[in-house]
Amino acid sequence: MRIGTTVKIGTTVKxxxxxxxxxxxxxxxxxxxxxxxxxxxxxxxxxFQGDTRFSTTEYSSAKNFxxxxxxxxxxxxxxxxxxxxxxxxxxxxxxxxxxxxxxxATADVIIVANEIQTIDTLLLDELAFEYNIFSxxxxxxxxxxxxxxxxxxxxxxxxxxxxxxxxxxEKEDLQKANALLKDTLIKSEMAxxxxxxxxxxxxxxxxxxxxxxxxxxxxxxxGMDPGKAxxxxxxxxxxxxxxxxxxxxxxLLIFERLASKSPNNFSxxxxxxxxxxxxxxxxxxxxxxxxxLRADPENKDANxxxxxxxxxxxxxxxxxxxxxxxxxxxxxxxxxxFFNNRxxxxxxxxxxxxxxxxxxxxxxxxxxxxxxLLFNLGLAHARLGNKEEAEFYLSQAQKEPQSEFLKSKKxxxxxxxxxxxxxx
Numbered sequence: 001m002r003i004g005t006t007v008k009i010g011t012t013v014k015x016x017x018x019x020x021x022x023x024x025x026x027x028x029x030x031x032x033x034x035x036x037x038x039x040x041x042x043x044x045x046x047x048f049q050g051d052t053r054f055s056t057t058e059y060s061s062a063k064n065f066x067x068x069x070x071x072x073x074x075x076x077x078x079x080x081x082x083x084x085x086x087x088x089x090x091x092x093x094x095x096x097x098x099x100x101x102x103x104x105a106t107a108d109v110i111i112v113a114n115e116i117q118t119i120d121t122l123l124l125d126e127l128a129f130e131y132n133i134f135s136x137x138x139x140x141x142x143x144x145x146x147x148x149x150x151x152x153x154x155x156x157x158x159x160x161x162x163x164x165x166x167x168x169x170e171k172e173d174l175q176k177a178n179a180l181l182k183d184t185l186i187k188s189e190m191a192x193x194x195x196x197x198x199x200x201x202x203x204x205x206x207x208x209x210x211x212x213x214x215x216x217x218x219x220x221x222x223g224m225d226p227g228k229a230x231x232x233x234x235x236x237x238x239x240x241x242x243x244x245x246x247x248x249x250x251x252l253l254i255f256e257r258l259a260s261k262s263p264n265n266f267s268x269x270x271x272x273x274x275x276x277x278x279x280x281x282x283x284x285x286x287x288x289x290x291x292x293l294r295a296d297p298e299n300k301d302a303n304x305x306x307x308x309x310x311x312x313x314x315x316x317x318x319x320x321x322x323x324x325x326x327x328x329x330x331x332x333x334x335x336x337x338f339f340n341n342r343x344x345x346x347x348x349x350x351x352x353x354x355x356x357x358x359x360x361x362x363x364x365x366x367x368x369x370x371x372x373l374l375f376n377l378g379l380a381h382a383r384l385g386n387k388e389e390a391e392f393y394l395s396q397a398q399k400e401p402q403s404e405f406l407k408s409k410k411x412x413x414x415x416x417x418x419x420x421x422x423x424x
Contacts, residue, residue, distance in 0.1 A: 028055035030075065031145070034062050034093075035082030040112070043138045044080060051142050053149075054078075062086040062093045069100040076107050077152070078145055083113035083120075090116075091123050091264040092296055098127060099300070102167050106159045108152055110134050110145060122262050125229030128162075128195065130155070158185050165199055172333050172368075174206045194220055195230040198237040205241065206333060214241040232258055239271055244337065246345050248278035266292050270301045274308075278342065282309050304329050308338050311361050319365055329365075336369035340376060347380060356380045371400030 031054050035041045041058055048054045057076075059065040068074055083090050090111075098105045109124070109131035116133065124131050130152075134144050161183055168177040180186055181203060190196045197220045204213035217238040224231045239254035252275035259268040273288035289305035296302070303322055307329070310319035323329055339362035346355035359377040366373055378393035 029053050029077050029149075031056045031078040031080065032059060032065070032076045033057070033080045033082075034059045034065055034086065035080075035112075036060055036085045036087055037082055040082055040085065040138065044112075044141055047139050047142045048145075051146070054142070054145070062088050062090075066093065066096050066100055069097055069104060071101075074101060075103055078110060078148075079104070079107045080110045080112060080141070083111050083116055089264075091120060094124065094127055094129065095266055096296065096298070102170065103163060105129065105166070106156075106163050108132070108148055110141065110148075112138070112141070119262060119264055122229055122232070123264050126232055126262060126265060130159070158189055161185050162189070162196065162199070169199065169202045169206070172206060172331075174203065177203050177206070193230075194224060194234065197230075198233050201237050201241070205244065210241055210244040214238065214245065217241060232262060236267065236271065239275070243271075243274055243278055244341060246278065246341060248275045251275045252279070266296055266299055267301065270299070270305055273302070273305045274338070277305070277308055277312060277338070278345070280312075282312055285309055300326055300329070304332065304335055307365065308335065311339065311365060312342065312358065314357065314361055316361055316364065323365065331368035333369060336366045336373065339366065340369075340373060343373075343376065343380070347383070352380055352383055356384075371397045374400065 031048065033041055033044050033056055035044070038060075041060070045056055045058065048056050081090060081093075086093060094109075105128060107129075109129050111131055111133045112135075113133060114135045132144065132148060134141055136144070161180065165177060165180040165186065168174075168180060181200060186196075190200065197217070201213040201217050201220075204210070204216065217234055221231065221234050221238065224234065235254050236258055239251040239258070242248070242251035242254070252272065255268055255271040255275055258265070259272060262268060269288050269292050273285040273292075276282075276285035276288065286306060286309050289302040289309070292299050292302035293306075303326060307319045307322045310316070310322065329335055339358065343355040343358045343362075346352070346358065356377065359373055359380065363370060363373050363377070374393050374397035378390045378397060381393060382390035
């Protein structure tokens, strides 16, 4: 493709190096323009045609862009959004684009608009996008982009590192995530910017150290500006930690505050649903998840929320149907931990029969962390004196490939205790 030209609508630009910008005459800066306005599109493209550093691609449909963006080679250094002229709301587009292709979070976003609402700027900050609002003469937009290049080049290495860290956490690759946390660039940035604090806390949660994550977030939030996006990010993760600790009422207060402050962030509404599930308000939780799905039909977190609700109600047929198009959810730590935490809460309330029923319903919907659920199901049967069932599920737990945390001696010691108690 010739540098500095425009390719037709819907064509994908494949960029071998997604993070490195180049100087004049050396290479092209892949740039996408998304607008339903033909007139504006033509004006923007015309502005860029004279600068050989940029190659532009046009999309008249944000939906089509999302459909294409899952390709790992589909990357742009600049995204120019006609904020008021997209076929889906801009806040919807931005939340989905980084789920479809996390590397697009490293793109600089140029928003073409006279102004945008405060709730939209807050969401952009929560999503960690680097963005500028352009409201001047459209013929000068290429000059605006050029002014951003140096800063982008300066920040490219650290942004790439944090993008890799977010992807490692999303994939629950704890080994890679912890290695990245030790990276000099990341450690330096985290020390001075609380915006990235939740990433460290997420790693602690994946390690099973929820108390450590909670303490870290409480320490981080002290003295932070309550109106800043990074404060909302820390609060959101703190609420999730409180859910892990079965403090659902406290978590709900946090999530409701966040949803009030940033109503366009689907994550806050899904978290309200999770807190309500923990409080056994299943119908209220389902309303939250369905509200999100009406606005964003492909929202995986809301869909998983409905799976949790269905399993909690014993409706495994609905749960299986909901998961037909998302088998990856079976390996989700969040899904497994929800079922486990819910069953543990029932056990603590002396509702052991209900806990056993929940474990039995949940196990078919968990693969990677099945060992933990089988182990706890065995313990629940042991508490009721069901020796044979306890032995069966504990031995099944040992066979799971992800059950390294289960120490054989402890299990056999537990079984020995069951046998001795039975003889009495």
